[in-house]
Amino acid sequence: MFDMSWGEVMVIGAVALVVIGPKDLPKALRTVGQMTAKVRRMATEFQTQFNDAMREAEFEEARKEFEGIRNTVTSPTTAFNPLQTIRSEIQGAIESPAAGSPPMPTQPDAPLAPASANLPEPVPGEPHATPADPTHVPTITLPVIAPPHDPVLPGDDPKASGGRAA
Secondary structure (H helix, E strand, C coil): CCCCCHHHHHHHHHHHHHHHCCCCHHHHHHHHHHHHHHHHHHHHHHHHHHHHHHHHHHHHHHHHHHHHHHHHHHCCCCCCCHHHHHHHHHHHHHHCCCCCCCCCCCCCCCCCCCHHHHCCCCCCCCCCCCCCCCCCCCCCCCCCCCCCCCCCCCCCCCCCCCCCCC
């Protein structure tokens, strides 16, 4: 506990025997032992109360976090709106351009043209989708590319060309 060797304990015992005397030494040792036990009990009790207070604080913090998550999930006003998120990110990028980038040209009084203004007129008899038709999905046709091959020509010896065979 105090990092004392047996030699130091014997010196302290000899000094205590001389100072206190052989008659009162057992009573003094008993008193010191009782006081040591009381101090240890108090330290253990303090440590237990401290640990309980820490557990309660952690529990309170976890409870507040759980309440915040539950309120976020159940609250209809804070629902995730991807369109609003994208709109706000774009608006933020326009309002505060990155450092070193040229400023974007703006015309504050010019109204924006509707998206349908630049669309070509539909040709009669051709199938087409209107901007109001959300079910139309454009199809994309990709060309088919054949994998490269190494044909074996007549007269080629597969063993002579390093084991190449079709």
